[in-house]
Amino acid sequence: MKIQGKMFMWLSVFVLAMAVVYGVWSKEPAGTTALFLAFGLCIMIGFYLGFTARRVDVGAQDDLDADVADDAGELGFFSPHSWQPLSLAIGGAFAFLAVAVGWWLLYFAFPIVLIGIFGWVFEYYRGENRTQ
Structure with missing residues (x-):
């Protein structure tokens, strides 16, 4: 860094x-x-x-003497099959389209964006007291 x-x-x-x-x-x-x-x-x-x-x-x-392999490792977890970014993209497209077409389009964009955000946040949440 x-x-x-x-x-x-x-x-x-x-x-x-x-x-x-x-x-x-x-x-x-x-x-x-x-x-x-x-x-x-x-x-x-x-x-x-x-x-x-x-x-x-x-x-x-x-480190000036480091190899490329020294920085290798797990970068994080990336969801392989999430549909939430698509929902956010559609909602964002409607929201930006509302600026050009009419502000009434935000009534349709806002719920789609909320569904995308809610779905993304709780995508892997299975409940606090869930048992196997």
């Missing part, structure tokens, strides 16, 4: 320089503001990664 923190800190320096150059050269407030906000986001992520790197064990990416 240490190297990622340094990368974001260097990226924030670059974005800040580009924000100043862009602001002086173009005198356009929207793009200048967006670049300064991007600078703020880069600095926040860089500080977070640098702070977290001091509190966790050294990873393989921080």
Whole structure:
């Protein structure tokens, strides 16, 4: 994580320089503001990664002599057959379509999004007192 923190800190320096150059050269407030906000986001992520790197064990990416296999392992559990992302995508599509077509379409999008979120959160929940 240490190297990622340094990368974001260097990226924030670059974005800040580009924000100043862009602001002086173009005198356009929207793009200048967006670049300064991007600078703020880069600095926040860089500080977070640098702070977290001091509190966790050294990873393989921080070791110059590490092999690719040193960072191998389980990445997490990914549901192989979940239909919930499809429900969220359909609900999100209806919600964004509501901006173009009419706000009444949100009445149809909101329940679909809620069903997708509820289904995703409780997809593998089988009850607190469930016995085998």
